[in-house]
Amino acid sequence: MSVDSVRQPPSGPRAELKRQAIVRAARELFLRDGFGVGMDVIAAEAGVSKVTVYNHFGSKEALFTAVITSALDEPLGHATSAALEELAEAEDLRTALIDAARAWVHAVRTNEDVIALRNLVAAEQHRFPELGHAWQGHGPEGHHPAVAGALRALADQGRLAIPDLEAAIIQLYALLVFPHMVFSTYGAHVEDGLTDRLIVSGVDMFLGYYSPQRQ
Amino acid sequence: MSVDSVRQPPSGPRAELKRQAIVRAARELFLRDGFGVGMDVIAAEAGVSKVTVYNHFGSKEALFTAVITSALDEPLGHATSAALEELAEAEDLRTALIDAARAWVHAVRTNEDVIALRNLVAAEQHRFPELGHAWQGHGPEGHHPAVAGALRALADQGRLAIPDLEAAIIQLYALLVFPHMVFSTYGAHVEDGLTDRLIVSGVDMFLGYYSPQRQ
DNA sequence: CATATGAACTCAACTGTTCAGTTCAGCCAA
DNA sequence: TTGGCTGAACTGAACAGTTGAGTTCATATG
Numbered sequence: 001m002s003v004d005s006v007r008q009p010p011s012g013p014r015a016e017l018k019r020q021a022i023v024r025a026a027r028e029l030f031l032r033d034g035f036g037v038g039m040d041v042i043a044a045e046a047g048v049s050k051v052t053v054y055n056h057f058g059s060k061e062a063l064f065t066a067v068i069t070s071a072l073d074e075p076l077g078h079a080t081s082a083a084l085e086e087l088a089e090a091e092d093l094r095t096a097l098i099d100a101a102r103a104w105v106h107a108v109r110t111n112e113d114v115i116a117l118r119n120l121v122a123a124e125q126h127r128f129p130e131l132g133h134a135w136q137g138h139g140p141e142g143h144h145p146a147v148a149g150a151l152r153a154l155a156d157q158g159r160l161a162i163p164d165l166e167a168a169i170i171q172l173y174a175l176l177v178f179p180h181m182v183f184s185t186y187g188a189h190v191e192d193g194l195t196d197r198l199i200v201s202g203v204d205m206f207l208g209y210y211s212p213q214r215q
Numbered sequence: 216m217s218v219d220s221v222r223q224p225p226s227g228p229r230a231e232l233k234r235q236a237i238v239r240a241a242r243e244l245f246l247r248d249g250f251g252v253g254m255d256v257i258a259a260e261a262g263v264s265k266v267t268v269y270n271h272f273g274s275k276e277a278l279f280t281a282v283i284t285s286a287l288d289e290p291l292g293h294a295t296s297a298a299l300e301e302l303a304e305a306e307d308l309r310t311a312l313i314d315a316a317r318a319w320v321h322a323v324r325t326n327e328d329v330i331a332l333r334n335l336v337a338a339e340q341h342r343f344p345e346l347g348h349a350w351q352g353h354g355p356e357g358h359h360p361a362v363a364g365a366l367r368a369l370a371d372q373g374r375l376a377i378p379d380l381e382a383a384i385i386q387l388y389a390l391l392v393f394p395h396m397v398f399s400t401y402g403a404h405v406e407d408g409l410t411d412r413l414i415v416s417g418v419d420m421f422l423g424y425y426s427p428q429r430q
Numbered sequence: 431c432a433t434a435t436g437a438a439c440t441c442a443a444c445t446g447t448t449c450a451g452t453t454c455a456g457c458c459a460a
Numbered sequence: 461t462t463g464g465c466t467g468a469a470c471t472g473a474a475c476a477g478t479t480g481a482g483t484t485c486a487t488a489t490g
Contacts, residue, residue, distance in 0.1 A: 010433060014490080018434080034341045038480060049435045054482065123338025126249045136401050150320045167412045170394050170405075171420065178393040179385050185337045185400075186351050190385075197382045201424070205386065209420040225469055229454075233470080253444060264471045406432065 009056050019056050021046045027067045031116050035064065035124050044070040061128065068131055072118050080104045088153040094207055101176050101199045108177050109195070115184045147172060161212040175202035178211060224271050234271050236261045242282045247330050250279065250339050269294065283346055286332050295319045298360040303368040309422055315390050316414045323392050324410070330399045362387060376427040383425060390417035 025046035029037045039060060043050040049071060054191055057063040083100035090096030106113070118135065125132045127198075154160040161170045183189050190198070224230075240261035244252045254275060258265040266364030272278040298315035323330070333350065340347045362384055369375040377383045394413060398404055405413070 012432075015433070031378075034338070036341070036480095040480085050481095051436080051483085052434055058482095078257060116402070119334075119337055121460080122334050123249075125402060126247075132401055136403065142486085148464070164412055164416065166409060167391055169389060170409075170413060171417065174389040174393050174417075178389050178397050182393050182396055185333070186347060187337075187340060188351065194381060194385075197379055198385060201379065201382055202386065202389075205420055205424040208424050209416070227455090227468075229469065254446085257443085265445095266447085266472085267470055270469080273446095275445070401444095 009058075015056070018046075018048055018052060022048055022053055022056060022063070023067055025064055026056075027071065027113075027117075030064065030120060031113060032065060035120065035127070045150065064124070065128065065131060068117065068121060068135070071114060072134070074111065074114065080107050084146045084150045084211045088157065093154070093159060094203065097203050097207065098200060101203055102196075105176055105195060105199055108180055109189070112180075112184060112189070113196055115181055118181075119185060144169065158212060160207075160210045164209055174208060175206060224273075232285045233261070233263055233267060237263055237268055237271060237278070237286055238282055241278050242286065242328075242332075245279065245282060245335060246328060250342070254278075262381070265278070279339070280343065280346060282331065283336060286329060287349070289329060290328065293390065295322050300363045303372065308374060309368070309418065312418050312422065313415060316418055317411075320391055320395065320410065320414055323395055324404070325402070327395075327399055330396055333396075334400060359384065373427060375422075375425045377425055387421060390421060416427045 009019075022042070025048075026042050029042055029045055039050055039053060042063075046053070053063065057066060061090045080100070080103050082098075083103045087093070087096050087100060121128070121131055121135050148165065151160065151162060151165060151168055155162045155165070176199065180190055180195075182215070222233075241257045242261075244257055244260055246329050254265055254268055257278070258268045261268070267378070268278065270280060295315070295318050298311075298318045302308070302311050302315060336343070336346050363380065364386070366375065366377060366380060366383055370377045370380070391414065395405055395410075
């Protein structure tokens with residue numbers, strides 16, 4: 001008499017293992033071949049039957065959102081936001097900011113899977129309008145509060161003069177991470193040397209403009 | 216005895232009209248619904264028979280590349296690069312650069328179709344690998360030479376001190392146009408007021424850093 | 431007993447083609 | 461100017477062939 005009009009996903013130790021394998025395979029294949037890959041292929045890559053995939057996720061869309069939301073919970077920020085929070089207590093602001101920027105940009109560049117996923121979401125925004133918004137919250141705006149907090153703290157200390165916090169945040173993003181995001185849209189990426197030159201001179205430019213001692 | 220193994224597309228005044236209607240409709244629908252739209256729908260939107268579409272373009276891929284390459288030849292730069300070239304002769308560099316930036320950003324923001332198309336190409340890069348490269352050449356790098364030329368001229372005049380031209384170009388892009396590109400990836404866009412504040416303070420920041428009189 | 435499997439199946443959507451007939455512009459003859 | 465001729469381009473509808481999502485079911489496994 002088990003009348004499940006909506007069958008609930010399997011649970012248990014074995015099921016969890018399969019589930020992870022499926023998500024991992026799906027992520028890899030979505031990334032490599034786009035949303036167009038067949039469910040057969042994904043199932044095969046996960047070493048799993050297609051039926052199992054459907055027992056777990058119910059639909060391709062659900063699987064896709066599972067991939068995305070699982071990627072949403074990824075690091076990319078622990079070391080980074082830690083470095084950001086230490087800014088307020090740093091003696092040498094410039095060096096500290098450069099270090100934080102290096103950690104930040106490094107996180108963005110090494111997890112370029114995440115950027116690629118972002119492009120995927122953007123690409124499939126017609127099919128998943130809600131995902132686009134979910135992504136906005138956790139995207140760069142994920143540490144938006146961290147960046148905002150750090151800048152505000154520095155402003156309160158009088159170590160920076162920031163009349164327009166909103167603009168300043170965007171400018172910091174723009175100088176440091178946007179280039180990598182834009183380039184990756186074409187599948188291209190910035191060379192290591194240029195990346196570091198952008199970080200150093202970007203920080204100097206930012207500090208030069210927002211330092212209180214100028215005039 | 217006309218043995219055309221490959222039928223050549225129709226020519227003539229009427230054909231040209233239809234052709235334009237098809238490309239326009241295709242562009243609009245690709246933009247709105249992604250590459251997934253059916254040829255039926257495109258034909259209907261163009262007020263044209265599906266067969267006509269195939270007589271003209273032969274395949275969906277060909278139609279897509281036609282849409283893209285036609286978008287590649289679009290303005291987005293005439294007024295902008297003109298303003299950029301006048302920079303070298305301007306008396307008040309700051310005002311001139313702000314004006315040029317306004318024209319530039321305005322072009323980017325009004326033709327946001329072009330940015331959306333860019334996302335489409337990025338999305339469909341698996342299907343059209345060659346398009347991705349064609350797009351790179353005409354993307355922001357389209358006026359890359361114009362920007363590079365303007366900055367180099369100003370440096371030669373001694374009005375700017377630019378030790379790293381490559382970085383400076385990217386930074387100018389980053390401060391002025393990248394925010395709009397990144398935001399539009401989510402379907403979001405920067406408000407008017409913030410846009411102008413970003414332009415003005417971005418230019419000031421850039422000039423502050425690259426002006427020779429500092430130190 | 432819950433979960434996983436594989437193979438065969440349904441169903442819908444989409445690309446691309448065929449074909450018999452229609453529109454339309456230009457042209458020539460009266 | 462009129463009227464009809466010609467041929468290229470267009471139409472509508474039906475059709476073929478494929479692909480891929482999602483289901484069913486009998487069976488296996490731990």
